[in-house]
Every structure is written in structure tokens, then in C-alpha cells.
Amino acid sequence: MVKIFTLSISLLIFAQLNTLQQDSTSKKSDSLNTRKLNSELDKVSQLSAERLSDSLKRSELERRVSNLGDKDRIEKNMLMQELSLLRKKDSVHLSRQLAQIDSLRGVIKASPVRFASDTLFNIYARLGSFSAADRARAVSERLERIGDLGGFSADSLRLSNAEQSTDLIYGGTLILSITDQDALWARKDRNAYAKEISEKIAESLKKYRMDNSWRVLLREILLTFLVIGVVIGLIYLINKLFGKLSGRFLSAESRLGKGIKIKNYELLDPSRQLGALKVLIRVIRYLVILLVVYLAFPVLFGIFPFTRDLSENLLNYILSPLKKIGTSVWDYVPNLMTILVLLAVFRYVIKFVRFLKTEIERGKLTIPGFYKDWANPTYQIARVLILAFMLIVIFPYLPGSDSGIFKGVSVFIGVLFTFGSAGALGNVVAGLVLTYMRAFKIGDRVKIGEVTGDIIEKTLLVTRVRTIQNEVVSIPNSAVMNNHTVNYSIEAKEKGLIVNTTVTIGYDVPWRTVHQLLIDAALATELIEAEPAPYVLQTSLDDYYVSYRLNAHTHSPNRQAVIYSALHANIQDEFNRAGVEIMSPHYKALRDGNATTIPQDYLPGDYIAPRFRTESEENKKETKN
Template identity: 60%
Template sequence: DNMIMSLSEEDALWLNTNRNALASNYKARIAKSIAGYREATSLKTLAKEVGMAVLVLGVLILIITMLSRLFRRFGTRVDSWEGTRLKGIHIRNYELFNSRREVAFIQSVLTVVKWLLIMLSVYLALPVLFGIFPWTRDFSETLISYVTSPVKRILRAIWDYLPNFVTILVLVVVFRYIIRFFHFLKTEIERGALRLPGFYADWANPTFQIIRVLILAFMLIVIFPYMPGSDSPIFKGVSVFVGVLFTFGSAGALGNVVAGLVLTYMRAFHIGDRVKIGEVSGDIIERSLLVTRIRTIKNEIISVPNSTVMSSHTVNYSSDAGTNGLIIHTTVTIGYDIDWRRVYELLQKAAAKTKLLETAPPPFILQVSLDDYYVSYQLNAYTKHPNKQAVIYSNLFEEIQDTFHEAGIEIMSPHFYALRDGHKMNIPESKFQARSGDEGIRVRVDRKDI
């Protein structure tokens, strides 16, 4: 016989018994363990366990086969739906997926789901298979703990985070209704139902957008401490890094945004106005926070950064044209021999025949300079169509030419070199009576000089 263990009186004393009773207890327990081990390692038990393992493997293979067949049928059914039930995915007029792409996408999803189910079945079968044999039961518990431990930690973290999550939901709802209140005010101002002294209706939307951004930023500041991981150094480091990138990477863009906001409140122009910004002339077709887009009379689209608009002077031809009218003006030079009253009459007649020019207020003429050889007459006429200046100028030039040609007057800038010894003066006859002897310059020629 082999001695397995020995007991002393002190061992029995610690367990509040005597040595014989303690030895009998240990002997019974050891005998029971040996009997259990012999039964677990017997051929009969091993045969049962192998049979159970084979059964588990058979069930697993059956499940995998059934899943493969089931998903194969699903795939065949999906292929038959192409062009019938599956006609593609459309978002308004945009085709996100045609029928073939939609079928291919569904087939890919079915394949992924099939393999996930197969992997889940294998993973669940392995603990059962390892739990059959006594010497592999530890592997079974380990495999199960790989799933149960993370799930327990996740569920515990979710449960602990629920108060913060409810707080975030309450804050989001409160700030949402605050934004809706300002949106209501914006809508009322745009409709004209609410009027604020000194506040224009076209300021409502940009002001609302600014207030909305500020409210959302404040909401993020309030919510930030309740977000998971907000106290971790990694989260703080990433936040600082993103802020630095945004600061240095968007310096120019932020300048354009600020300029766009300033332009909005300056009300320098509106959509559709005919303007001249620097050297660019045309109609405003878009005004955003970053750029202002202008369509020229040649149908060219020019994008001007808002910072450039702010640093340039802007001429708006349309802002006052609807009420007081825009003054179209051109200069004509006529010699001193034509009476200025006659020139006024012809220029006003040409303006009256020009389309898109207003008759009230009437056109007016200014003498802008008295040059050495001619007078410069400036014709000024009102129009309420600033976006058609090119056409108006062209028609006006045509009418001026026709009117002066019909009157027998040349539109030119004559240059005279006059010898005043008896030469006729370049003054209208109605203002100057020719004296006797004003026949011109006499030249005496002797025959011997010929």
C-alpha cells in the first residue's frame, strides 16, 4: 500500500474533530473521487463520450449544410427578382442603385450573414464538444468566457452610463426646442409678420444660422463631460490635435466666412443685382459664406472670394434703379459751328427713341468741357433696367447716329487751323453776321513769278 496523506491531532483540532473521524472523512472522499475517475475513464464512458462528440459534429455539419442550402435558395430567389421586385433604389431623380447593383448588394449581405451564422454555430458547438470529455472541460469554460466576459462588461458599462445618457437626451431635447423657437422667429421675420426696428428681413436667415451654430457649440460644451471617455488623455489629445488642424488649416476659409457675414449685414448687394466688383462686372447669381459668384454679360461665371470683395470697392447699379432709376450716360463731341441748342434737341430726340429708357424723369444734357476744337456734350437718361445696360447703350448709340445723320450733322471732333485775315469764323450764323469783305484771304500772283 502507498501512503497518500497523514493527519495529526493538530489538523483535527483546527477542524473541531478528532483524528480518526477526520481520517475516515478524507478516506471516503478520496475513494469517491477515485471511483468517479475510474468511471469517467472507462471504455464504456469513453465510448459514450465519443458517440456524443460524433453526434455534436453531425448536428453541426447538418446545421452548416442547411444554412448553405437556405442561403443558396435565398440567392436564387433574389436573382429572380431583378427587374421585377428589385427595380433599383432612387432618391428623387438620382439612381443610387440600379436593379443589378441592388441584387449584387443583397447577395453580398446574404453571404456575410451566412458566414456569420456558420461561425456562430461552430463557436457554440466547440464548448459543447469540449465539455463532453473531462480533460477538455477547462477549454469549454475558457471559450465560453471569451464571449460572456466582454458581454458582461459591455452590459455593465451600458447600465452605468444610463444616467449620463438620459442627461444627454434631456439636454438635446431642450436645445432642440430652443433652436425651433429661433427658427419660428426667423420665419415670422421673413414673412413680414414680425418687424424689428433696424432689422431687415434678409438678415433673418444668416442671423438664425449664426445663433444656431452658437447654440450647438454651447450644447456640445455642456454635453462633453457626460460623453463616455471624455476624461481619458487620448480623447483630450485627439480633441486638441483636431482643434490645431482646424485652426491652421482653415485660416483663409475663416477669413472668407467672416467677410461673407460682414457682407450680409452690409447689404451691399442682393441676388440678381448688376454690380461691379473691382474689374468684374455682371449679375450676382450666388452669395455664400465663402465666395460670391457673378455672371458677366458674356455668360461667364466668375467666383470672387468674399475676402477679395471686402477689400475691393463695389458699385451696385441695381440698388436704387427700381425707385429713382439708373442714369445711363454717354459723351458726344460736336464742333463749335453747331448751335448747342440744336445738339440738345437732337440728343433728347435720340434718347426718346431708345428702348428701355424712361421718359420721366426726362433725359438731360450737360456740357462737360469746352475743348480747343469742339464741345463735349454728355447725354444722361434714366432706366429701370440696370441688367440690360449693354443693350441700352447699343440702342442709344444707334439712335444718336441716325438722328444726327438725318439732321445732316457729322459726329466728329474737327481740328481747325485758322488764319484770321478775312477767314470766316467758326461761329453759328445765327450768332454772327458776316461783314463785307469777308471773302477770305487774297493772294496776289505776278506773271513773272509763274
């Protein structure tokens, strides 16, 4: 856990440093772009300065030519040639300047001049120390001041031509200075462009004055009350409509059927289904009312000129996301179609692999060296690999898959999954190895470590064993791999399982008698096979007894406990009937004067335990005499 936490912190720090590095790189890139852009703008300004200088020279030459008489024809011709060169040079500079402006047109951001919620024109060029944005802001403020004065007169708006610019003046207020660069950005002559701007401003000021007259305001107020009344009426109709709809559902409760069921699980009974429908109708009603009220605001704000910007913004709050979503969905359609085709292809590939698995399990398809019980795990492995390959193929077509955040989160989740599931993956691998080892199958009697029982479940993670005490023991597959496994069932059907037990008999009993008694006990036991015949091995010669191991075959390994119990009972019966004592308890007694250890049921009716006999030398002599 500590390793995972440390790794998570390291990844987060790395991601943060990477983000900071990207931000720094982005800022450096922006700075370089700004410097490059300023350099291009300086070139345009330099060309304008050169054109201005040439224009002044041309004016001076034209003045000198006009002052020369017919006598100074030679000098006049020289000046005319110089004028021609200046005009050609100006034409070249103009072409270069237009080319520079065209190259910057998609890069330079326009600064709009706005008045009364309308964009009149755009400014691109700077003037002295004032940027294009500063110029546009200053013009907008001047127009607002003129509009607030009232009593606008178009005759007071005039143009004043200067050497470097054309000034637009209203009364004594300078509104705007239009330069050659401004005209070049509009691809027009300076005087024509100045006249066009003057007409737009005059028209906008007239419209502003008309929109703010008392008659217009009265009409706008009446329209406002009309819109409010329509909204109230719509809300009333919506409430009435949804009320009737809810009443119909209430009266149709008996016709709702048996509710909603998913197989045998009842998700919603009829009463809950009716309640859910009522809640859904109520939510839809509130959403419709909210939508009507929201759409009414743009209509209300659109009535008044000074709030039309707010009206457009409110509409854009809805339309812009919808437009983006629609555009994104439309642009994503080709990728979506590709994903659908890939899903269909991989679906049929998995179906084909499943078909092969089914045929192998049924025995219709046989592959040398490939067992039937391998079919399902092999299918599961192939299915996982096919799905993983499908995800790899589909991943580039997912929306946002190329973003850095998406990739970083994917890597982070993958690392967490790898470290967090190390133990589980070990069990899965062990489960696969056990499957292909064929160490056991469902129903086999096995001994895993200290656990003995029947296999009842075998998964990729655990193996479950039911003991003879009916206990279910879950053993992780990794633990199964690390322990030795004894399978009692794997050879039981063909060769049979050998059950064995050991008894100890005293040296006073002939070993052939013991062998026969043990074999008879085995043959008398149910589930013990007569063929191959049971046999006995003498495993040790101890101090007081001989150890005999009885071996017998059975084809029922799952019933070992019953077989051993019956076998031990039969051994006791056989030995007791034959009058042979089993010495396993290690009896230490004087035989004379002690009763035999054979159970009372197997002794004769007149059996009496012998007494102790003692003899002396005198008694022996008397007996001899």
C-alpha cells in the same frame, strides 16, 4: 502647411511626453502602494511572531505549573496570573491581526491552488521566503504528480500538527504546510481549516482518478463522436434551409417590385436587389455555420477533464465581450436618455428660431431696424451657435469623453481645423459682414473691382456675378470686402440710374444746338425716362472741340449695355440729320477741297465735294478791277 505639420509633430511629442510622465507617475504610485502593502503584511507577520513567542512562553508556564505541587501555591498563583495575562495579550493580538487581515482582504490578490481544472482553495499568506503565489504553484504541482501516479488511497493522506503549522502529507510527500495566518485568512481555526483542505484534496484526487478510468474515457470518446455527428447534421440542415430560401427569392424575382429608390435615384434595380439578397443569404449562412462550429468546440473540449479549461476559455471569448457590451450599454442608458432629452429640447428650440425666421421673411413679424434679407443669415448663425452649445452640453455624456485620448484627439482636430480653415473662415466672416452691410442683393447690377455684372448668387464663401458676356465670375467674399463695390440698382427704382456719355463737337457748332440734339437723342432711346428730363453738361473746352456729357435717367440698370448702344446710335442719327460733324475722331484736314465727314445717306443728292481754291495778289487785283 509647414506650420500645421510642425504643430502636429509638436502635439504628438507633447502627447508622448505626457504619456511617459503618466506612466512614470503610475509606476511610482504602484511602487508606493507595493511598499505600503508590504508594510501592512509585515505588521501581520509581526503579530504572528509575537503570538508564537507568547505561545511558547505559555507552554513553558503551563509545564512549570503542572510540575508544582500544593506546597508551592504562591508561585503557582503567580504563574497562573502570568498565564492569564498571556492569554489576554494573545486575544488582543488575534483581534488586531484579524482587523489587519480584513483591511487587506480587498487589496491582496488570492493565489488559487488548482487541480484538474478546479480551484480547491486560495492562499494569501507568505511562508518564509516563499510568496503566496509560489506556495500555490508548488501545491498544484505536487497534486499533479500524485494524480499522475494513479492508485490514490485516502488512507495515505494524513495531517501532522507542529508548533507553528499543520502539515498535510501523502505517503512521504509534503503537500502543504498550513499556518495560523492561513487559517486567519479563512476565519477558521488552524486544525479545522487543515482538515477542510485535506477533505477537498482527497475528494479532488478521487474524482480525478474516476475521470481518467478507461470506462469514462470510452464514454467521453462516444460523446465526442455524437457531438461531431450532431454538428454535421446541423450544417446539412442549415445548407438545405438556406438553399430553399435562396430558391424562393429566385422564383420571386418578378415580385420584387421596382427595386430600391431614394427619391429619383435608383440605388438598386430588381436584378441587383436580387443579387444583393443572395449575397446576404450566403453571408448569413456562413456566419450561422461558423457559429455552430465554434459553439461545438466548447462542448467537445468540455467532455474531457484535461481540456475543460480550454472549453471555458472559448466560451468566455464570446460571453465576456457580450457581457461587457451588455453591461456598458445598460450602464450607459441613463446618459443616453439624458442625451435624447437634450436633443429633443434643442430640436424644438431650433424649430422656434426657424419659425421666427419664416415670419420675418413673410413680413408678418417686423422688428425695427431688422431687414427681411437678414432673417435667413441670422437664423443660420443662431442655428450654428445653438448646435455648438448643444455639443458642449452633450459632450460629457458621450462614452469615453473623460478619457485622455479622446480629449487629446478632440484638441488636435480642433487645432487642425482652426489653422486649416483660416482662409475659409475669413470668407465666412466677410460674407456675414456683407449680408448685414446690405451692399447688394440677388439681381443687382454691380461693379466689384474690374468685374461688372448681375449678382446671381450670394453665399457665406463666395459671390457670383454674371457679366454682360454671360460669364459667371466667382469672387471670394474676402476679395469683395477688400474692393470697392458700385451698385447700379440700389437707387434705380426710386431715383433712377443716370447713364451718361461724352461727345466732342467743333467750335463752329452753337452749343445750344448740340444740347438740343443730345437731349433729342436721349428721349428717342428706349428705356430712357422723360422725367426727370435728360440734361447736358459741358465738361471741357479743348483745342479743337468742346466736350459735351449727356446725362439721362433710367429704371433698368440691368440693361445698361443695350441702353448705351441705342443711345449712341440715336446720337449719331440726330447729329447726322442736323448736318453736325462729331469731332471725337480728332479730324485734322483742310476743309477746302475735302468732303464732309457726315455719312452719304444724310447728304443732298447734288452734293459735290468742293475744290481747293488758291489766290495770288494779281488775281485779287484783277478781281477788284
